[in-house]
Amino acid sequence: MAAYYTLLRGVAKSQTTQSCLFLHTTRGYFTSISTNINTKTLPIPHFEARSLASDANCISLFDRMIEGHHRKYYILGGKGGVGKKSCAASLAVKFANYGHPTIVVSTDPANSLSDSFDQDLTGGTLVRIQGLDSPLFGLEINPEKTKEDFRYASQNNGGVKDFMDSMGLGMVDEQLGELKLAELLDTPPPGLDEAIAISKVMQFVDSPEYSMFTRIVFDTAPMGHTLGLLSLPDFMDASIGKVMKMKKKIASETSAIKSVFGKEQPSLVEGPTDKLEQLRERMAKVRDLFRDSETTEFVIVTIPTVMTVKESSRLHASLRKENVPVKRLIVNQILPSSTTDCKFCSMKRKDQIRALDMIRSDPELGS
Protein backbone atom coordinates (compact mmCIF):
# COMPACT_ATOMS: atom_id res chain seq x y z
CA MET A 1 0.00 0.00 0.00
CA ALA A 2 2.78 2.40 0.88
CA ALA A 3 4.35 1.90 -2.49
CA TYR A 4 1.07 2.44 -4.26
CA TYR A 5 0.37 5.51 -2.19
CA THR A 6 3.79 6.93 -2.92
CA LEU A 7 3.41 6.30 -6.59
CA LEU A 8 0.10 8.10 -6.71
CA ARG A 9 1.42 10.99 -4.66
CA GLY A 10 4.42 11.05 -6.94
CA VAL A 11 2.19 11.25 -9.96
CA ALA A 12 0.23 14.15 -8.62
CA LYS A 13 3.22 16.06 -7.34
CA SER A 14 5.72 15.61 -10.09
CA GLN A 15 3.81 15.32 -13.31
CA THR A 16 2.32 18.19 -15.16
CA THR A 17 -0.36 17.85 -17.73
CA GLN A 18 -2.07 20.24 -19.99
CA SER A 19 -4.56 18.46 -22.10
CA CYS A 20 -4.94 14.76 -21.61
CA LEU A 21 -3.92 12.31 -19.02
CA PHE A 22 -2.49 8.85 -19.39
CA LEU A 23 -2.59 6.10 -16.87
CA HIS A 24 0.27 3.89 -17.72
CA THR A 25 1.20 0.57 -16.21
CA THR A 26 4.91 0.07 -16.46
CA ARG A 27 4.55 -3.59 -15.61
CA GLY A 28 1.85 -4.06 -18.21
CA TYR A 29 0.06 -6.08 -15.59
CA PHE A 30 -2.83 -5.04 -13.47
CA THR A 31 -5.26 -7.37 -11.85
CA SER A 32 -6.62 -6.27 -8.53
CA ILE A 33 -6.09 -2.94 -6.91
CA SER A 34 -7.22 -4.30 -3.60
CA THR A 35 -4.67 -7.07 -3.46
CA ASN A 36 -2.11 -4.46 -4.24
CA ILE A 37 -3.35 -2.33 -1.39
CA ASN A 38 -3.57 -5.13 1.10
CA THR A 39 -0.39 -7.01 0.42
CA LYS A 40 3.03 -5.87 -0.53
CA THR A 41 4.05 -9.12 -2.12
CA LEU A 42 1.92 -8.95 -5.26
CA PRO A 43 2.86 -6.87 -8.29
CA ILE A 44 2.12 -3.22 -7.69
CA PRO A 45 0.56 -1.34 -10.60
CA HIS A 46 2.74 1.59 -11.44
CA PHE A 47 0.47 4.33 -12.60
CA GLU A 48 2.19 7.20 -14.19
CA ALA A 49 0.53 10.35 -15.42
CA ARG A 50 1.87 11.71 -18.66
CA SER A 51 0.74 14.62 -20.70
CA LEU A 52 -0.02 14.83 -24.37
CA ALA A 53 1.27 18.38 -24.16
CA SER A 54 4.79 19.08 -23.05
CA ASP A 55 4.19 22.30 -21.13
CA ALA A 56 5.71 21.63 -17.75
CA ASN A 57 4.41 24.81 -16.16
CA CYS A 58 0.76 24.12 -15.98
CA ILE A 59 -0.80 22.62 -12.89
CA SER A 60 -1.28 18.90 -12.98
CA LEU A 61 -4.74 17.86 -13.96
CA PHE A 62 -4.47 15.22 -11.26
CA ASP A 63 -3.84 17.96 -8.71
CA ARG A 64 -6.92 19.76 -9.88
CA MET A 65 -8.99 16.69 -9.25
CA ILE A 66 -8.05 16.66 -5.60
CA GLU A 67 -8.29 20.43 -5.07
CA GLY A 68 -11.00 21.86 -2.83
CA HIS A 69 -13.10 20.45 -0.08
CA HIS A 70 -16.53 20.70 -1.62
CA ARG A 71 -18.08 17.56 -3.00
CA LYS A 72 -17.21 16.49 -6.53
CA TYR A 73 -18.60 13.69 -8.64
CA TYR A 74 -16.44 11.89 -11.17
CA ILE A 75 -18.25 9.71 -13.67
CA LEU A 76 -16.05 7.34 -15.63
CA GLY A 77 -17.34 6.01 -18.90
CA GLY A 78 -16.08 4.51 -22.13
CA LYS A 79 -16.13 1.44 -24.31
CA GLY A 80 -16.46 -1.98 -22.67
CA GLY A 81 -13.28 -3.41 -21.21
CA VAL A 82 -11.07 -0.31 -21.50
CA GLY A 83 -10.48 -0.23 -17.75
CA LYS A 84 -13.23 2.04 -16.40
CA LYS A 85 -13.56 0.04 -13.22
CA SER A 86 -9.82 -0.21 -12.67
CA CYS A 87 -9.42 3.54 -13.21
CA ALA A 88 -12.43 4.33 -10.99
CA ALA A 89 -10.97 2.19 -8.21
CA SER A 90 -7.55 3.74 -8.71
CA LEU A 91 -8.87 7.31 -8.65
CA ALA A 92 -10.92 6.57 -5.55
CA VAL A 93 -7.82 5.27 -3.75
CA LYS A 94 -5.96 8.38 -4.79
CA PHE A 95 -8.69 10.70 -3.50
CA ALA A 96 -8.87 8.84 -0.20
CA ASN A 97 -5.11 8.93 0.20
CA TYR A 98 -5.22 12.68 -0.26
CA GLY A 99 -7.66 12.95 2.62
CA HIS A 100 -10.95 13.03 0.75
CA PRO A 101 -13.58 10.78 2.33
CA THR A 102 -14.56 8.95 -0.86
CA ILE A 103 -17.24 6.65 -2.17
CA VAL A 104 -16.72 4.55 -5.29
CA VAL A 105 -19.83 3.11 -6.88
CA SER A 106 -20.24 0.76 -9.80
CA THR A 107 -23.52 0.76 -11.69
CA ASP A 108 -22.17 -1.39 -14.48
CA PRO A 109 -24.27 -4.55 -14.96
CA ALA A 110 -20.99 -6.44 -15.50
CA ASN A 111 -19.89 -5.53 -12.00
CA SER A 112 -16.48 -6.49 -10.72
CA LEU A 113 -15.58 -3.65 -8.42
CA SER A 114 -15.62 -6.27 -5.68
CA ASP A 115 -12.86 -8.09 -7.55
CA SER A 116 -10.86 -4.90 -7.88
CA PHE A 117 -10.85 -4.45 -4.13
CA ASP A 118 -11.03 -8.14 -3.26
CA GLN A 119 -14.00 -7.40 -0.99
CA ASP A 120 -17.70 -8.12 -1.36
CA LEU A 121 -19.38 -4.81 -2.21
CA THR A 122 -22.68 -6.26 -3.40
CA GLY A 123 -24.63 -6.17 -0.14
CA GLY A 124 -26.54 -2.96 -0.95
CA THR A 125 -24.76 -0.86 1.67
CA LEU A 126 -21.46 0.98 1.65
CA VAL A 127 -18.50 -1.20 2.58
CA ARG A 128 -15.33 0.28 3.97
CA ILE A 129 -12.35 -0.63 1.80
CA GLN A 130 -9.68 -2.31 3.88
CA GLY A 131 -6.01 -1.47 3.76
CA LEU A 132 -6.29 2.31 3.63
CA ASP A 133 -5.95 4.77 6.48
CA SER A 134 -8.38 7.21 4.87
CA PRO A 135 -12.10 6.54 4.56
CA LEU A 136 -12.90 4.90 1.25
CA PHE A 137 -16.22 3.10 0.83
CA GLY A 138 -17.37 1.01 -2.09
CA LEU A 139 -20.71 -0.19 -3.40
CA GLU A 140 -21.77 -2.27 -6.36
CA ILE A 141 -25.33 -1.78 -7.54
CA ASN A 142 -27.02 -4.23 -9.80
CA PRO A 143 -29.12 -2.01 -12.09
CA GLU A 144 -31.35 -4.97 -12.96
CA LYS A 145 -32.62 -5.06 -9.39
CA THR A 146 -33.25 -1.34 -9.18
CA LYS A 147 -35.39 -1.48 -12.31
CA GLU A 148 -38.02 -3.17 -10.16
CA ASP A 149 -38.94 0.25 -8.75
CA PHE A 150 -40.06 1.45 -12.10
CA ARG A 151 -41.77 -1.81 -12.92
CA TYR A 152 -43.73 -1.64 -9.70
CA ALA A 153 -44.93 1.88 -10.37
CA SER A 154 -45.97 1.07 -13.88
CA GLN A 155 -47.64 -2.23 -13.14
CA ASN A 156 -49.74 -0.53 -10.55
CA ASN A 157 -50.89 1.89 -13.15
CA GLY A 158 -53.17 -0.95 -14.29
CA GLY A 159 -55.06 -0.35 -11.08
CA VAL A 160 -55.60 3.23 -12.13
CA LYS A 161 -57.06 2.11 -15.42
CA ASP A 162 -59.44 -0.36 -13.78
CA PHE A 163 -60.53 2.30 -11.39
CA MET A 164 -61.21 4.76 -14.15
CA ASP A 165 -63.05 2.15 -16.17
CA SER A 166 -65.33 1.46 -13.25
CA MET A 167 -65.97 5.18 -12.96
CA GLY A 168 -66.72 5.49 -16.66
CA LEU A 169 -63.79 7.83 -17.19
CA GLY A 170 -62.95 6.32 -20.56
CA MET A 171 -61.47 9.51 -21.87
CA VAL A 172 -58.80 9.60 -19.16
CA ASP A 173 -58.20 5.90 -19.61
CA GLU A 174 -57.50 6.38 -23.31
CA GLN A 175 -55.03 9.14 -22.62
CA LEU A 176 -53.23 7.00 -20.10
CA GLY A 177 -53.15 4.24 -22.67
CA GLU A 178 -51.30 6.56 -25.03
CA LEU A 179 -48.44 6.71 -22.60
CA LYS A 180 -47.81 3.00 -23.20
CA LEU A 181 -46.33 2.66 -19.76
CA ALA A 182 -46.67 -1.10 -19.71
CA GLU A 183 -44.74 -1.39 -22.97
CA LEU A 184 -42.15 0.97 -21.64
CA LEU A 185 -41.54 -1.33 -18.75
CA ASP A 186 -41.36 -4.45 -20.81
CA THR A 187 -38.74 -2.92 -23.04
CA PRO A 188 -37.16 -0.17 -20.95
CA PRO A 189 -35.10 2.39 -22.86
CA PRO A 190 -31.33 1.88 -22.61
CA GLY A 191 -29.88 3.55 -19.59
CA LEU A 192 -33.06 3.41 -17.51
CA ASP A 193 -31.72 0.83 -15.09
CA GLU A 194 -28.46 2.68 -14.69
CA ALA A 195 -30.16 6.04 -14.23
CA ILE A 196 -32.29 4.52 -11.51
CA ALA A 197 -29.20 3.03 -9.88
CA ILE A 198 -27.38 6.37 -9.97
CA SER A 199 -30.44 8.18 -8.66
CA LYS A 200 -30.62 5.72 -5.76
CA VAL A 201 -27.03 6.47 -4.88
CA MET A 202 -27.73 10.19 -5.17
CA GLN A 203 -30.61 9.77 -2.78
CA PHE A 204 -28.51 8.39 0.01
CA VAL A 205 -25.35 10.40 -0.58
CA ASP A 206 -27.49 13.53 -0.37
CA SER A 207 -28.64 12.61 3.12
CA PRO A 208 -26.94 14.44 6.03
CA GLU A 209 -25.17 11.35 7.38
CA TYR A 210 -23.12 11.12 4.18
CA SER A 211 -22.31 14.81 3.91
CA MET A 212 -18.70 14.11 4.99
CA PHE A 213 -17.92 12.47 1.62
CA THR A 214 -16.21 14.93 -0.69
CA ARG A 215 -15.47 12.66 -3.66
CA ILE A 216 -17.97 10.32 -5.30
CA VAL A 217 -16.60 8.21 -8.16
CA PHE A 218 -18.99 6.37 -10.49
CA ASP A 219 -17.99 3.57 -12.79
CA THR A 220 -20.74 3.48 -15.41
CA ALA A 221 -21.85 0.90 -17.95
CA PRO A 222 -20.31 0.78 -21.43
CA MET A 223 -20.95 3.59 -23.86
CA GLY A 224 -24.32 2.75 -25.40
CA HIS A 225 -25.89 2.71 -21.98
CA THR A 226 -24.23 5.93 -20.96
CA LEU A 227 -25.63 7.71 -23.98
CA GLY A 228 -29.10 6.31 -23.33
CA LEU A 229 -28.80 7.44 -19.76
CA LEU A 230 -28.14 11.01 -20.85
CA SER A 231 -31.30 11.42 -22.84
CA LEU A 232 -33.35 9.41 -20.40
CA PRO A 233 -34.21 12.04 -17.81
CA ASP A 234 -35.76 14.28 -20.48
CA PHE A 235 -37.75 11.34 -21.73
CA MET A 236 -38.82 10.53 -18.19
CA ASP A 237 -39.75 14.14 -17.60
CA ALA A 238 -41.97 14.12 -20.65
CA SER A 239 -43.70 10.80 -20.04
CA ILE A 240 -44.08 11.01 -16.30
CA GLY A 241 -45.03 14.66 -16.62
CA LYS A 242 -48.01 13.48 -18.66
CA VAL A 243 -48.93 10.98 -15.98
CA MET A 244 -48.86 13.73 -13.41
CA LYS A 245 -51.23 15.84 -15.47
CA MET A 246 -53.51 12.83 -15.70
CA LYS A 247 -53.29 12.40 -11.98
CA LYS A 248 -54.51 15.94 -11.39
CA LYS A 249 -57.30 15.42 -13.84
CA ILE A 250 -58.30 12.16 -12.22
CA ALA A 251 -58.18 13.76 -8.80
CA SER A 252 -60.60 16.48 -9.86
CA GLU A 253 -62.90 13.96 -11.60
CA THR A 254 -62.80 11.79 -8.50
CA SER A 255 -63.76 14.61 -6.20
CA ALA A 256 -66.69 15.41 -8.50
CA ILE A 257 -67.79 11.78 -8.25
CA LYS A 258 -67.33 11.85 -4.51
CA SER A 259 -69.64 14.84 -4.22
CA VAL A 260 -72.26 13.12 -6.41
CA PHE A 261 -72.21 9.89 -4.41
CA GLY A 262 -71.54 11.63 -1.13
CA LYS A 263 -68.91 9.11 -0.03
CA GLU A 264 -65.16 8.60 -0.06
CA GLN A 265 -63.74 6.63 -2.98
CA PRO A 266 -60.66 4.57 -2.29
CA SER A 267 -57.53 6.43 -3.33
CA LEU A 268 -56.34 4.05 -6.00
CA VAL A 269 -54.39 6.57 -7.98
CA GLU A 270 -52.19 8.10 -5.36
CA GLY A 271 -49.63 5.36 -4.65
CA PRO A 272 -48.33 4.48 -8.11
CA THR A 273 -48.34 7.99 -9.51
CA ASP A 274 -46.60 9.33 -6.44
CA LYS A 275 -43.96 6.71 -6.95
CA LEU A 276 -43.62 7.73 -10.59
CA GLU A 277 -43.36 11.36 -9.56
CA GLN A 278 -40.58 10.52 -7.10
CA LEU A 279 -38.84 8.63 -9.85
CA ARG A 280 -39.22 11.57 -12.21
CA GLU A 281 -37.71 13.88 -9.62
CA ARG A 282 -34.80 11.53 -9.11
CA MET A 283 -34.20 11.23 -12.85
CA ALA A 284 -34.22 15.01 -13.13
CA LYS A 285 -31.62 15.11 -10.35
CA VAL A 286 -29.39 12.69 -12.24
CA ARG A 287 -29.74 14.86 -15.36
CA ASP A 288 -28.83 17.97 -13.41
CA LEU A 289 -25.89 16.20 -11.79
CA PHE A 290 -24.54 15.15 -15.17
CA ARG A 291 -24.68 18.71 -16.45
CA ASP A 292 -23.39 20.60 -13.45
CA SER A 293 -19.85 21.63 -14.35
CA GLU A 294 -19.24 23.00 -10.85
CA THR A 295 -19.53 19.62 -9.19
CA THR A 296 -19.39 16.99 -11.86
CA GLU A 297 -16.98 15.76 -14.43
CA PHE A 298 -17.37 12.95 -16.90
CA VAL A 299 -14.00 11.30 -17.49
CA ILE A 300 -13.70 9.35 -20.73
CA VAL A 301 -11.57 6.24 -20.39
CA THR A 302 -10.05 4.94 -23.59
CA ILE A 303 -7.21 2.75 -24.82
CA PRO A 304 -4.77 3.55 -27.62
CA THR A 305 -6.34 1.64 -30.48
CA VAL A 306 -7.75 3.28 -33.58
CA MET A 307 -11.22 1.85 -33.13
CA THR A 308 -11.50 2.79 -29.47
CA VAL A 309 -10.27 6.32 -30.13
CA LYS A 310 -12.95 6.72 -32.81
CA GLU A 311 -15.61 5.53 -30.39
CA SER A 312 -14.31 7.81 -27.66
CA SER A 313 -14.48 10.70 -30.09
CA ARG A 314 -18.13 9.91 -30.79
CA LEU A 315 -18.80 9.60 -27.07
CA HIS A 316 -17.27 13.03 -26.50
CA ALA A 317 -19.38 14.53 -29.29
CA SER A 318 -22.52 13.11 -27.70
CA LEU A 319 -21.55 14.30 -24.25
CA ARG A 320 -20.81 17.77 -25.62
CA LYS A 321 -24.20 17.84 -27.31
CA GLU A 322 -25.81 16.97 -24.00
CA ASN A 323 -23.78 19.68 -22.20
CA VAL A 324 -22.03 17.16 -19.99
CA PRO A 325 -18.74 18.59 -18.69
CA VAL A 326 -15.69 16.63 -19.89
CA LYS A 327 -12.20 17.91 -19.07
CA ARG A 328 -10.06 14.81 -18.93
CA LEU A 329 -9.35 11.73 -20.93
CA ILE A 330 -7.63 8.69 -19.51
CA VAL A 331 -5.67 6.66 -22.02
CA ASN A 332 -5.24 3.33 -20.30
CA GLN A 333 -3.08 0.34 -21.14
CA ILE A 334 -0.21 2.15 -22.86
CA LEU A 335 2.73 -0.18 -23.34
CA PRO A 336 5.60 0.58 -21.01
CA SER A 337 8.76 1.88 -22.62
CA SER A 338 11.26 -0.80 -23.46
CA THR A 339 14.46 -1.12 -25.42
CA THR A 340 13.96 -4.80 -26.09
CA ASP A 341 10.62 -5.03 -27.84
CA CYS A 342 9.69 -8.30 -29.46
CA LYS A 343 8.16 -8.09 -32.93
CA PHE A 344 4.63 -8.18 -31.57
CA CYS A 345 5.31 -5.47 -28.96
CA SER A 346 7.01 -3.25 -31.48
CA MET A 347 4.02 -3.53 -33.85
CA LYS A 348 1.64 -2.89 -31.00
CA ARG A 349 3.67 0.13 -29.95
CA LYS A 350 3.46 1.56 -33.47
CA ASP A 351 -0.32 1.06 -33.42
CA GLN A 352 -0.51 2.82 -30.07
CA ILE A 353 1.57 5.76 -31.31
CA ARG A 354 -0.75 6.05 -34.30
CA ALA A 355 -3.78 6.01 -32.01
CA LEU A 356 -2.23 8.65 -29.73
CA ASP A 357 -1.57 10.85 -32.77
CA MET A 358 -5.20 10.40 -33.69
CA ILE A 359 -6.22 11.65 -30.27
CA ARG A 360 -4.01 14.74 -30.66
CA SER A 361 -5.53 15.61 -34.01
CA ASP A 362 -9.07 14.57 -33.24
CA PRO A 363 -11.44 17.56 -33.26
CA GLU A 364 -13.30 16.16 -30.24
CA LEU A 365 -10.46 14.76 -28.15
CA GLY A 366 -7.49 16.95 -29.14
CA SER A 367 -8.36 19.66 -26.67
Ligand SMILES: Nc1ncnc2c1ncn2[C@@H]1O[C@H](COP(=O)(O)OP(=O)(O)OP(=O)(O)O)[C@@H](O)[C@H]1O
Ligand atom coordinates in the same frame (compact mmCIF):
# COMPACT_ATOMS: atom_id res chain seq x y z
N1 LIG B 1 -3.62 -0.65 -17.25
C1 LIG B 1 -3.96 -1.94 -17.32
N2 LIG B 1 -3.03 -2.87 -17.52
C2 LIG B 1 -3.34 -4.17 -17.60
N3 LIG B 1 -4.59 -4.65 -17.46
C3 LIG B 1 -5.59 -3.77 -17.25
C4 LIG B 1 -5.33 -2.36 -17.16
N4 LIG B 1 -6.51 -1.74 -16.97
C5 LIG B 1 -7.46 -2.70 -16.93
N5 LIG B 1 -6.92 -3.91 -17.07
C6 LIG B 1 -7.62 -5.21 -17.09
O1 LIG B 1 -8.53 -5.22 -18.16
C7 LIG B 1 -9.76 -5.85 -17.77
C8 LIG B 1 -10.92 -4.89 -17.94
O2 LIG B 1 -10.74 -3.85 -17.00
P1 LIG B 1 -12.00 -3.19 -16.26
O3 LIG B 1 -12.89 -4.25 -15.71
O4 LIG B 1 -11.47 -2.16 -15.34
O5 LIG B 1 -12.67 -2.52 -17.53
P2 LIG B 1 -14.13 -1.93 -17.69
O6 LIG B 1 -14.01 -0.87 -18.74
O7 LIG B 1 -14.68 -1.53 -16.38
O8 LIG B 1 -14.85 -3.22 -18.26
P3 LIG B 1 -16.44 -3.42 -18.55
O9 LIG B 1 -16.84 -2.41 -19.56
O10 LIG B 1 -16.49 -4.82 -19.08
O11 LIG B 1 -17.12 -3.26 -17.23
C9 LIG B 1 -9.58 -6.30 -16.34
O12 LIG B 1 -9.19 -7.64 -16.35
C10 LIG B 1 -8.46 -5.42 -15.83
O13 LIG B 1 -7.73 -6.02 -14.81
